Amino acid sequence: MSEDRRLLVLRAIVQDYVQTSEPVGSKALVDRHALGVSAATVRNDMAILEEEGLIHAPHTSSGRVPTDAGYRVFVDRLSAIKPLSAGERRAISQFLAGAVDLDDVVDRTVRLLASLTRQVAVVQYPSLTRSTVRHIELVPVGGSHVMVVLIVNTGRVEQRVVDTGRQLLTPEGERLVTAMRDRLNDVASGMPFAAAAAELRRLTEVSDESDRQPMAAVVTAFEEALVEQREERVVLAGQANLARAGADFSRSIGPILEALEEHVILLRLLGQLGDDPELVNVRIGHENPVSGLQSTSLVSVGYGSGGERLASLGVVGPTRMDYPVTMATVRAVARYVTQILDDNRTS
Amino acid sequence: MSEDRRLLVLRAIVQDYVQTSEPVGSKALVDRHALGVSAATVRNDMAILEEEGLIHAPHTSSGRVPTDAGYRVFVDRLSAIKPLSAGERRAISQFLAGAVDLDDVVDRTVRLLASLTRQVAVVQYPSLTRSTVRHIELVPVGGSHVMVVLIVNTGRVEQRVVDTGRQLLTPEGERLVTAMRDRLNDVASGMPFAAAAAELRRLTEVSDESDRQPMAAVVTAFEEALVEQREERVVLAGQANLARAGADFSRSIGPILEALEEHVILLRLLGQLGDDPELVNVRIGHENPVSGLQSTSLVSVGYGSGGERLASLGVVGPTRMDYPVTMATVRAVARYVTQILDDNRTS
DNA sequence: CTTGGCACTCGGAGATTGCGAGTGCCAAGG
DNA sequence: CCTTGGCACTCGCAATCTCCGAGTGCCAAG
Numbered sequence: 001m002s003e004d005r006r007l008l009v010l011r012a013i014v015q016d017y018v019q020t021s022e023p024v025g026s027k028a029l030v031d032r033h034a035l036g037v038s039a040a041t042v043r044n045d046m047a048i049l050e051e052e053g054l055i056h057a058p059h060t061s062s063g064r065v066p067t068d069a070g071y072r073v074f075v076d077r078l079s080a081i082k083p084l085s086a087g088e089r090r091a092i093s094q095f096l097a098g099a100v101d102l103d104d105v106v107d108r109t110v111r112l113l114a115s116l117t118r119q120v121a122v123v124q125y126p127s128l129t130r131s132t133v134r135h136i137e138l139v140p141v142g143g144s145h146v147m148v149v150l151i152v153n154t155g156r157v158e159q160r161v162v163d164t165g166r167q168l169l170t171p172e173g174e175r176l177v178t179a180m181r182d183r184l185n186d187v188a189s190g191m192p193f194a195a196a197a198a199e200l201r202r203l204t205e206v207s208d209e210s211d212r213q214p215m216a217a218v219v220t221a222f223e224e225a226l227v228e229q230r231e232e233r234v235v236l237a238g239q240a241n242l243a244r245a246g247a248d249f250s251r252s253i254g255p256i257l258e259a260l261e262e263h264v265i266l267l268r269l270l271g272q273l274g275d276d277p278e279l280v281n282v283r284i285g286h287e288n289p290v291s292g293l294q295s296t297s298l299v300s301v302g303y304g305s306g307g308e309r310l311a312s313l314g315v316v317g318p319t320r321m322d323y324p325v326t327m328a329t330v331r332a333v334a335r336y337v338t339q340i341l342d343d344n345r346t347s
Numbered sequence: 348m349s350e351d352r353r354l355l356v357l358r359a360i361v362q363d364y365v366q367t368s369e370p371v372g373s374k375a376l377v378d379r380h381a382l383g384v385s386a387a388t389v390r391n392d393m394a395i396l397e398e399e400g401l402i403h404a405p406h407t408s409s410g411r412v413p414t415d416a417g418y419r420v421f422v423d424r425l426s427a428i429k430p431l432s433a434g435e436r437r438a439i440s441q442f443l444a445g446a447v448d449l450d451d452v453v454d455r456t457v458r459l460l461a462s463l464t465r466q467v468a469v470v471q472y473p474s475l476t477r478s479t480v481r482h483i484e485l486v487p488v489g490g491s492h493v494m495v496v497l498i499v500n501t502g503r504v505e506q507r508v509v510d511t512g513r514q515l516l517t518p519e520g521e522r523l524v525t526a527m528r529d530r531l532n533d534v535a536s537g538m539p540f541a542a543a544a545a546e547l548r549r550l551t552e553v554s555d556e557s558d559r560q561p562m563a564a565v566v567t568a569f570e571e572a573l574v575e576q577r578e579e580r581v582v583l584a585g586q587a588n589l590a591r592a593g594a595d596f597s598r599s600i601g602p603i604l605e606a607l608e609e610h611v612i613l614l615r616l617l618g619q620l621g622d623d624p625e626l627v628n629v630r631i632g633h634e635n636p637v638s639g640l641q642s643t644s645l646v647s648v649g650y651g652s653g654g655e656r657l658a659s660l661g662v663v664g665p666t667r668m669d670y671p672v673t674m675a676t677v678r679a680v681a682r683y684v685t686q687i688l689d690d691n692r693t694s
Numbered sequence: 695c696t697t698g699g700c701a702c703t704c705g706g707a708g709a710t711t712g713c714g715a716g717t718g719c720c721a722a723g724g
Numbered sequence: 725c726c727t728t729g730g731c732a733c734t735c736g737c738a739a740t741c742t743c744c745g746a747g748t749g750c751c752a753a754g
Contacts (some may be wrong), residue, residue: 011720717734
C-alpha cells in the first residue's frame, strides 16, 4: 500500500535529517534504509509528501527537509518514545537525590536536563496555587513590622514583610504575635493554599476589633504571595547549547535568547499543557505562538508531587531534534523530580 | 609634548572605535577630532602606539584597533566615569524600590543592569558569611524531622530539614523544640553569621546530655548553610545582548555562554575585587583568567548593606564597550541596591 | 505501480579582478 | 627635532564568473 510506504519514507527522511542536518536526497535514502524500492520510486513518494506539505526542498534541486507538519506526523504517528537505559535512569536519580532543598532541586533539575538533552532546559517552580500550607511563621522585625514566612508542602518558602500598625516589641505585642501565629496555623495548616487564603480572610472579619488590623495586614501578605507574579518563576540552563546548534536556526540565535528571557511568556507556554499530566507535550516550530521561538520546538511535561500537577518542565531546541530521545529524557526527569518532591513532602 | 598628544590620539581611537566598531584610520581621526595636527603626524604617533602595544592593525593596511592594553590605559588614565543623569538615577531607584523581597531585589537588579547597559548582567546573592542572623525558626515536619529556617538581616531566608532523632509530635517534643528555638535565638540573634555558628557549636557542647543530639543536628544544618556552595549564588540576565553584539567576538558567542554557565567560576571572578569597595573594577580581555571570557571585559563592583561589602555585581560585555558609561551604570546600580538592602534591614 | 534513463537546474565553492582606504617612508619646511 | 604633504604600495573585501555535481522531474518501458 502506497500510503504506508510514503510514511516510511517520511520517517527515514526525518531520521536522516536529524542525524546529518543536511537535506536528504532519494539516492542517500535508499542507500541508508532498506526500503526495498528504487530511488525513482522514492522520488515519486517524495513529490507527494511535498504536495501534502510534510517535506520541503530548500532549493529547486536539492534534497528534502521535513516541515513542521512533517515533524508533527513523525512525532504523532511514526515514532515511539525511546526508553532510557538503566544507567541513565540511575544517573538522573542519583544526581537529583543530592539536593538539599527546593531551590537546589530545581537548580539541579534544570542543569541535568540541559546536559542530558544538550538543549535549553526550562523548569517552572512548583506553583503555590496547588500546594498546601505546612506552616506559617511570624517574625517581628523593627518596631511594628513583621515578617510573614510561609512554608509550603513542596519545601518552598516564601517571605514578606508587612506593617501591622502596632508596636510589637512590648510584652503585649509579643503576645499578639504569638496569638496570631497560633490562630493562623490552626486554621491554615495542611490546607490547599487558595482555600487557606479564603479561610483566613474570613477569619479576619470575625476577629476582635482590636486584632483586626494586624491580622488583616498579615492575611493580605499571604494573598499577595498567592497572586504575585513571582509565584510563577522559571529557571533556565544550557543557553550555550543554542550556539552549538546555531546552524539550525534560520536567523541568528538572538531572537531566541530574547524570547527565553521573557519569563512571563515562557510560563504561559509551559502552562498550556494537554489534559493528561503524564503525556509529553511537543510544540513544533510554527505551532508555537511566540514569534521568537518559531524556529524551535518545545518539549514539555507536567510534574508534581503526589499526583497533582504542580508545574511543568521541558526543553527548547531546534525543530531538527531527536524527538524520541528528548521526549524520553524530559519524561524521565519529570518523574524523578516528582518522586523527590514526594519524598520531601513526607520527610 | 609628544607623549601627551599620543595619549590623546589613543583616546580618540578608543572613542571612535567604540562608536563605529570599525578600525579607525589617521584621516578619519583628524576629521572627527580637533587634534590640531595633520594626518601624517597622527600616523607617526600611531606607529609608536603600535610599538608600545596599545593599538594594533588587523591587516597590513587598515585602520587601528585598541588592544587590551590600550583599553587598560584608556580606562586608567584617559577617561572619567561619566555620571548618570538625574532621570536615569530616578528610574533606577524607582524600579528597585518596587521589590517585595530579596529574591525580587536580585531579580530586578540583574534585569535592570542588563537593560541599562545592553550587556550581560551578573549579580551575586549577598553572602551569608558577612551577614548577621535576624531570627532562627524551627518547624517540626514529620515525626522526628525539623525544618530549620534562618532569616538573615539582608532579607535572605535559608531553610533545611534535619533529623533530630527525637519524636517531636509529643507534648514533650514540642517543649524541646520551643526550648531549642528560644536558646538559639537568645544566642545568635544579631550576631554575624560565622560568629553565631561558632557560638552555637559551643552551646551544644555544654548542653544537657539529653538535648545534645537534637541541638547538634540543628547546629550542623546551620553550619552547612554557611559553607554550602548554594550560599554563593549568582544570577544572570541579558544573554541575548551577546547575540546583538555578536560581531565583536572573534569566535562565536558559544564559548562565552558556556563560561557564563559556570557559576562557580563566575563567582570566583566576582570575588577578586580590589581593596576599595567603592571602586569599580574592570578586567579587560586577556586580563581575564577564564579562557572563554578573554574576548570580553568584566566591569564589577561590590555592594552591600551597611558599609560591609556583601557581594558583587557587574556586567560582561565586549572589550569594545563604552567603559565610562558602563562603569557609571554599574556603580549607580550597586549604590541603589545597597540602599534598598539597608532599608530592608531596618524595616 | 515501479524502474532505469536522461536532460536540466541551481546552489555553493573556488578563482579572479578591481577598488580604495590606509599605510610607511621620504624630503622639504618650520 | 618635529611636522607635513606627497607618493608608491599593500591588502582586505566585495563583486563577478565559472564550474561541478547532487538531486530533481519526467518519460517510456517493464
